[in-house]
Amino acid sequence: MSKRVVNKIVAFTLIIATAVFFQGTGNSYADIPKTTTPNPTISNAVVKTNEQVTNKQTTNKTNVKVNVKKISIDTVTRKSGTISVSWKKNKKANGYRIQYSNDKDFKNVKNKNVKSASKTKTKIAKVNKSKNYYVRVSAYVKKNNKKYYSEWSNVAEVIAWNTKWEFAKNSKIHTDSPTLYFSNAAKKKNKTVCVNAGHGTKGGESVKTLCHPDGSSKVTGGSTSQGAITATSINGGTTLADGTREATATLKLAMTVKKQLLKEGYNVLMVRESDDAQLDNIARTVFANNNADYHIALHYDSTSSNKGAFYISVPNNNKYRSMYPVSKNWKKHNNLGKNLVNGMRSAGVKIYGSGSMAIDLTQTSYSTIPSVDLEVGDKRSDHSSKTLKKIAIGIGKGLNKIK
Numbered sequence: 001m002s003k004r005v006v007n008k009i010v011a012f013t014l015i016i017a018t019a020v021f022f023q024g025t026g027n028s029y030a031d032i033p034k035t036t037t038p039n040p041t042i043s044n045a046v047v048k049t050n051e052q053v054t055n056k057q058t059t060n061k062t063n064v065k066v067n068v069k070k071i072s073i074d075t076v077t078r079k080s081g082t083i084s085v086s087w088k089k090n091k092k093a094n095g096y097r098i099q100y101s102n103d104k105d106f107k108n109v110k111n112k113n114v115k116s117a118s119k120t121k122t123k124i125a126k127v128n129k130s131k132n133y134y135v136r137v138s139a140y141v142k143k144n145n146k147k148y149y150s151e152w153s154n155v156a157e158v159i160a161w162n163t164k165w166e167f168a169k170n171s172k173i174h175t176d177s178p179t180l181y182f183s184n185a186a187k188k189k190n191k192t193v194c195v196n197a198g199h200g201t202k203g204g205e206s207v208k209t210l211c212h213p214d215g216s217s218k219v220t221g222g223s224t225s226q227g228a229i230t231a232t233s234i235n236g237g238t239t240l241a242d243g244t245r246e247a248t249a250t251l252k253l254a255m256t257v258k259k260q261l262l263k264e265g266y267n268v269l270m271v272r273e274s275d276d277a278q279l280d281n282i283a284r285t286v287f288a289n290n291n292a293d294y295h296i297a298l299h300y301d302s303t304s305s306n307k308g309a310f311y312i313s314v315p316n317n318n319k320y321r322s323m324y325p326v327s328k329n330w331k332k333h334n335n336l337g338k339n340l341v342n343g344m345r346s347a348g349v350k351i352y353g354s355g356s357m358a359i360d361l362t363q364t365s366y367s368t369i370p371s372v373d374l375e376v377g378d379k380r381s382d383h384s385s386k387t388l389k390k391i392a393i394g395i396g397k398g399l400n401k402i403k
């Protein structure tokens with residue numbers, strides 16, 4: 001008879017806690033590790049190994065597993081020394097923690113708590129208008145008197161005007177701040193796209209700025225006539241056939257493009273996210289020049305034929321094309337425009353003729369990065385969410401093709 005061998009089965013239970021990284025300590029945040037990138041992801045998960053004689057899992061009360069789903073920032077905007085922050089709701093959370101700092105690594109960080117899951121916005125008052133602010137948000141769940149935090153959201157940076165920037169002195173309206181949103185996508189493009197919702201600056205029409213940085217005259221007509229030395233710093237835009245203001249339509253499109261590009265891994269610099277941003281065309285261009293890799297301004301043309309989308313190309317005029325900074329960038333502007341129109345065409349957006357029209361624009365005249373005015377349609381063009389999504393996808397496709 002063979003002897004019965006008793007095998008002792010040792011089960012190893014590996015518990016990987018996905019969100020037990022930070023345990024709340026009341027008002028002290030000394031346990032929060034310093035990060036080195038403006039868009040941190042947490043990789044050092046807590047790993048716990050239990051050696052047991054059965055496969056029955058035991059519960060260790062000091063290591064409660066709490067998964068707190070990460071949230072993302074919706075908008076961060078600064079107006080008159082107050083930063084408004086809004087984010088996506090986490091239904092299972094008990095509240096949110098907002099962090100802000102002048103430092104990209106969140107040194108000397110300040111915290112603000114929102115003690116409600118349904119409240120998804122807050123204001124940070126009395127901020128310094130001449131400084132940049134980095135903002136991030138996390139959700140928390142309370143269990144056994146402890147707070148369990150989610151990973152950080154994507155980071156948003158409010159950018160202050162810098163008088164030392166090239167052409168800064170040519171701008172007359174620049175009291176508001178664009179916001180740079182860092183992508184949280186798994187695959188990052190490491191490129192920043194300035195999305196400029198055309199128009200939307202109250203009082204912009206009563207202020208004049210130089211059409212060209214060197215004071216020379218406009219080589220084509222447009223909203224300002226040929227030969228002009230100065231033009232309105234930014235005009236009010238047109239009104240679409242259904243009564244929607246162009247500035248409202250371009251803002252809705254800009255928000256759609258922002259969402260799409262962040263998803264695709266681009267960082268996005270938003271010139272404005274409200275009806276009024278005190279930033280003239282030169283200020284918008286200077287902000288883009290210094291904080292982005294591409295500048296895309298969104299517009300609807302003032303015709304009423306539903307003629308389709310096109311980009312404003314750089315006029316084929318020797319004097320204009322040899323004027324700095326147009327001289328160094330006009331080929332890049334046209335290349336960006338061509339790619340965007342091709343991308344939109346492949347996404348099913350209606351395109352006007354060959355897809356371009358040559359006009360001497362203030363934006364082009366001051367751009368030191370690839371920069372284009374995209375007329376996505378005209379007064380009769382459909383601007384439903386479905387069409388805006390198509391345009392946004394097309395813009396993403398176009399950017400992805402740029403060499």
Ligand SMILES: [Zn+2]
Pocket residue numbers: 198199237238246298299300301
């Ligand atoms: Zn326009």
